[in-house]
Each structure stands twice: as structure tokens, then as C-alpha cells.
Amino acid sequence: MQNIYNDVRELDAKCREAYGLTEDIMMENAAGALEKVVRNQLNRKKDAAVYILTGSGNNGADGYALLRRLTGTCSVCAVAVSEPKSELCIEQKRRAVLCGAQIHDASFFQSVQNLNGIIVDCIFGCGFHGALSNELASYVLKANESNAYRIACDVPTGIAQDGTVNGAVFCADETVCMGALKLSLVSDAAKDFTGHISVQDLGVDRTLFENTGITPEAVLLEESDLNLPLRKKNNVHKGTFGHVACVAGSKPGAAVIASCAALRFGAGLVTVTGNVQNGQHITLDSDGFNPPQDVLVPYDIMCSETFAENTTAVALGMGLGHEQKTVETYFRYLDEHNSVTCVLDADICYEKQTADFLKRASESDRQVVLTPHPKEFATLLNVCGLGEYTTAQVVQNRLKLVREFCNAFNNVVLVLKGANVTIACKQKNADGKIFINPLGSPALSKGGSGDVLAGMTAALLAQGKDALSAAIQASLAHAIASRSCGANFSLTPFSLITSVASLM
Numbered sequence: 001m002q003n004i005y006n007d008v009r010e011l012d013a014k015c016r017e018a019y020g021l022t023e024d025i026m027m028e029n030a031a032g033a034l035e036k037v038v039r040n041q042l043n044r045k046k047d048a049a050v051y052i053l054t055g056s057g058n059n060g061a062d063g064y065a066l067l068r069r070l071t072g073t074c075s076v077c078a079v080a081v082s083e084p085k086s087e088l089c090i091e092q093k094r095r096a097v098l099c100g101a102q103i104h105d106a107s108f109f110q111s112v113q114n115l116n117g118i119i120v121d122c123i124f125g126c127g128f129h130g131a132l133s134n135e136l137a138s139y140v141l142k143a144n145e146s147n148a149y150r151i152a153c154d155v156p157t158g159i160a161q162d163g164t165v166n167g168a169v170f171c172a173d174e175t176v177c178m179g180a181l182k183l184s185l186v187s188d189a190a191k192d193f194t195g196h197i198s199v200q201d202l203g204v205d206r207t208l209f210e211n212t213g214i215t216p217e218a219v220l221l222e223e224s225d226l227n228l229p230l231r232k233k234n235n236v237h238k239g240t241f242g243h244v245a246c247v248a249g250s251k252p253g254a255a256v257i258a259s260c261a262a263l264r265f266g267a268g269l270v271t272v273t274g275n276v277q278n279g280q281h282i283t284l285d286s287d288g289f290n291p292p293q294d295v296l297v298p299y300d301i302m303c304s305e306t307f308a309e310n311t312t313a314v315a316l317g318m319g320l321g322h323e324q325k326t327v328e329t330y331f332r333y334l335d336e337h338n339s340v341t342c343v344l345d346a347d348i349c350y351e352k353q354t355a356d357f358l359k360r361a362s363e364s365d366r367q368v369v370l371t372p373h374p375k376e377f378a379t380l381l382n383v384c385g386l387g388e389y390t391t392a393q394v395v396q397n398r399l400k401l402v403r404e405f406c407n408a409f410n411n412v413v414l415v416l417k418g419a420n421v422t423i424a425c426k427q428k429n430a431d432g433k434i435f436i437n438p439l440g441s442p443a444l445s446k447g448g449s450g451d452v453l454a455g456m457t458a459a460l461l462a463q464g465k466d467a468l469s470a471a472i473q474a475s476l477a478h479a480i481a482s483r484s485c486g487a488n489f490s491l492t493p494f495s496l497i498t499s500v501a502s503l504m
Contacts, residue, residue, distance in 0.1 A: 001225055002199070003216035004436065006183045007161065008126065012202075014212035015179075019204050023088060026202040027058070030178045031065035033200030034120065034153055037176055038066070041118050041149050042074055049117035050076040051109065051148070053139060054093075055124055055157075056085040062153050062178075063122025064092035067101045077102035079109040081123055081139050109139060115146035121170040125154035126182050130166065132158055137168035144171045154178050155185060156193045163187025164396055176200055179209050183217050186436050188395050188419040218399065218422075218434040226476045228504060229266055229463055241268030242312040242462025246455060247320060247330060248274040249347070254319030254451045257493045259301050261455030262315070264501040265477070267462045269310075271302040274326075307333060313341045313462035317348030318451045327351050335360065341367040341461035345454040349376040355384040362409040367467040369457050371415040373450065377401070384408065398422055399434060406432050413467040415457070417450060421475050425468050435472055440479035448493030453478045456500065477503055 005011060015021060042048060050070060054063040063078060070076040080103055084090045096103065121143070123136065132140065140157060143150060150172050158169030163184040173195040177185060179202045185194050199206060210216070231241075244262040248255035255272050263270040307314070316330055331353050334342055348354055349372045361368045372380055374394040382388050386404055394401060398416065405414055406426040413425040421440065426432030456478055460470035481499040482491065 001222060001435075002181050002220040003210055004181045004183050004186060004218040004220050005214070006217045008178075008180050008182065011180055011209065011212060011214055014214065015202070015204065015209050018212060019208065021203050023058075026179075027061060027065055027088060027092070029202045030062045030153070030200070031069055033176055033178070034062065034066045034151070035069045037151055037174060037198075038070065038118060038120065041151075045117065045149065047075070048149075050074060050120065051112075051115070051117065052076070052078045052120045052122055053109070053143070053157075054078050054080050054082075054084075054089075054122050056082040056089060057124070058086050058088050059122050059125030059153055060084060061086060061089040061092040062125075063120065064089065064096045064101075066120065066122070067103075068092070068096040068099050071096065071099045071101040075117075077104055077108075079104050079106060079139075081106045081109075081136060106135070106139060110142065115142070115148045117148050119143045119146065119148045119150050121150065121152045121157050121172065123157040123170070125157075126184065127161055128155070128157070129160050132168050140168045140170045144168075149173050150195075151176060152194070155182055156190075159184050159187075159190050159193060162396075163190050165189040165193070169193045171195075174198070178202055180206065181220060183399070186218075186220060186420050186438055188398070191419045191438070215431075218436050221423075221435050221437045221439070221472065221476060223439060223476070223480060225472070226480060226503075227473060228477065229460065229465070238268035239310060241266060242459075242464070243267070243269040243271070243308055243310045244313045244315065244455070244458045244462045245271050245273040245307050245311045246315045246318070246458070248272050249319050249326065250321030250323075251319030254346070254448070255315070256301070257448050257451040257497075258315050258318050258455030258458070260494065261452040261497050261500065262459040262462070263301060264497050264504075265456045265459040265474075266504070267313075267459040269302070269308075270459075271304050271308055271311075273304055273307055307337075311337070311340055313343070313458045315343045315345065315454045315458040317345040318454055320347040322347060322350060327353055331357050338364060338366055341369075341458075341467065343369045343371060343454050343458045343461065345371045345450065346376060349380040350383065352383055354380070358384065358409045358412055362411050365411070367413075367461060367470075368411075369413045369415060369461070369467050369471050371417065371450065371454055371457065371471075373417045374398075377405075377416055381405065402434060403432065411467075413471045415453075415471045415475060417453075421479070423468070423471050423475060425471075437472075437475045437479055439476065439483070441482045443482045443489075443491040444479075444496075446491055446493075449478075449482075449491075449496060452493050452496050452500070
């Protein structure tokens, strides 16, 4: 896990105060980190020219310090897209000039043909707001259209501090983030522009840098955080690992997908409950795909019109529909069985009764996980009286709205799906934590992927995981499995389930 901060300038200041560092020392370390990345590329691209795009502030100063360190060792120049204004930027340019560095104005960059070397973006970095001017946008677009390897210093130019994108953005192959991870780099909008992200030290170890009393905005999940359930005991039976009920509604296929996912992710028993015919059993064939409907298959998923007495987790909402009496029936069951954990997804986010159920759940010890996508979450916010938002506004204000929701419904775990999945829960009388899972792939942008996640989460709840752990581990496994499925367009829910099973 990595801590994520909205603005590290306060961290910088506290670090200088605590460890006796200066901005100059920290900047030299930033330039050294950039130099290491550039030289790594120079080892791969012999005789490549390096172009450093410099702005007027301290990000530009990092660029001039890098220029000084590279001068005399390779073909390198700075392209001043704006003149230095900050004290450090002016000083670093002066030092580079004393070393004989080449510095050109922006017109030089526009005149260069066949840009195929290395371009380093040191124009804005963190703290940017709004959109680039037409002139700056033209430089960024030229860099993006080139065959050069593109490196961003701290934050690619054009990504605002809140993670939004409004116009042209430097499209980095690699982003060298200074000191600590910035929140702007893990927004949905930023994901297509950051490339590989690394965090570099600024004169002290990252642990010391972050140990200055400032609370991070969120936590970034990593592949190493995956901790799948292991069965160490031998004296067990199917009931030991819980019984998941996946509720089938007007579109029962969604519940079937969730059921298959729950079974392959460790649940001891799985039943499709509700809108199914007794004896209409569905399974996976040997290749992991849904067989034709006219093929008789083994009974590894049970079907029932009612909940089994030993049900331990319920997945509700996938393909449910909006029949009010049906919704009332299922919420009544959950209210009467407070020990039964549940995953709420999809259609249930549109029901007014959901708000009342969540309120009751937040006042009890019930384990509840919600797994909406942004459109469903926008509707849920409205249903819960927390405001009217468009899907785009949900994506843009993701963390703010997640916090508001979790403050309103303590103990309820929210999994807001997207390019970077956001998982959050606020415990009673405690600060809430937000986790961001960036590991998914575009392959998940296909109907049924969310049903797989709901089933996986229910499986972990049934096996005794607490709601937050179940949400985190299911999301991680879901994302990691999606990356091992081959071509993005070929992923189906059942091939995803097979990939998930291979992780176990």
C-alpha cells in the first residue's frame, strides 16, 4: 500500500523543518531521480536527443537542474516554453548556463523534425488548475504526436490538482513523482496520461518524508496487497465456507454469473434464489464458458425460490428489476436476519427503500458492501438525499462524494467502480479510510464484469471476512485476473471467473 496526498507542498515544508533540508537540496534530489530515468532510456536509445520542456516555476527549476546534470554527457537542451519566474527556477537556469547548457525558446521545439528521442515534461507539475493556453497546448500536442519516449516530472502537464483534465495533456510513458504520491495521478481522467508511476525520494527516505503528521487523503492498493483465503484445516466440510444466495430477478443471467463467481472464489455452497425454476441448474463447461442452454450439466449451483436456512451471505440487485413488492420481500428478509451479510449492487441502487435499509445497517453491526458504478452511485446519492449529480460529476468529484456518503452511512463499505476503483468505509467514532485500486484493465468494460465482482465479494463475506477486507480482496483479485485474460476484447464474465480461479 502507498499513501496518497492531495498536495505535498505542506509535506515538503515539514520535511525541511524536521530534517534540516533546504529546497535546493530537495530539488537536487528530484533532478537526480529524473536523471536516472533519462539515462536508463539513453542506454536503450543510443545517441537519442533529450528535450526538456521547462516552465516558469519550480517544476521548470527541476528541468534546468536536470539539464545541468546531463550537459556534456549527451545531446540535451532545454526548451523554455515560458521564462523563469520563481527564485529557484531563475537560479537553476543560471547554473545551467554557467555549465554551457543549450537553452532554446519554444519556437525551436516547433521547428524540430522527427522527434524520436526523449522528451521530459517540466512545465507545471502539481498545483495546476484549469486548462492550458493554446500556445502551451500546441507544445504538448507536438510531444504527444512524436515517437519520443515521454517522461513527466511529478505530474503530467495538463492534469489539474483535483485530477481533472480539460483540454490537452502531456501523455507520459513514465511519471516520476517527487516525495510522495499525488492524488491527481490516480483519478480516472489521469489514467490514460501517467504511464508507469514511480515515487522518488527528495533527500530522506519516503517513510521519513511522510512521517510528518499529515494525514494522507487515501491509500493506493498494490498487487502485493492481495491476500486470498487459504484453507489450512483439513477437518472441514462445505458448510464451513458459507452459503451464498444470489438473488435472481427480471434478468436472472446476472445472478447466474455472480453465483458462478462465488462458487469459484471459495464459497462452500451457492444458490440462485428467486426468479428461477426448480431443477434449472447451470454450471461451467471444461473451458470455463457458459454452455448452450439445451445442454444438461452437473448440479454444482443450486436453485431455490426461497433462502436456505443456512444462508450466510446474500448478493442482491444484479438484474433484479424494479418490482416494489419483490424489493420489499428481500429487504424484509435481510431485516429479519441481521447476521446475514450482504452485497448490494446494480438495480438496488435505484430503490428508495435502499436508503432506509442503509440507515438501519449503519446503526447496527451488519456487514454490508455496496458495489455501484458511477451512474448507479449518482442515483443512489439522490435516493439517499445526498444531492443530485450527473455521472460525469460523480467521476470528477469521486473522493468528495465517497466521503459524504460514508459519513452519512457509517460501517457501510462502498466500492465505487471505475478506471480506478474506490473503496471506503467510515467506522463509528473513527476516521474513515479510502483505498484506491488502480490495477484493473479496460477488459473489464463489458457487461457481467460487475456481477463477477459482486459474487466474489459475497463469497468472501460467506467465508467470514469482514466487509472492508472482503471488498478490498475481491476488488484486487478481480482486477489482477482481468489483466491475465489475453486480448482485452475477448474477455467474458466466465473467462474472467476462470482467470480468478487460477489465482487461488
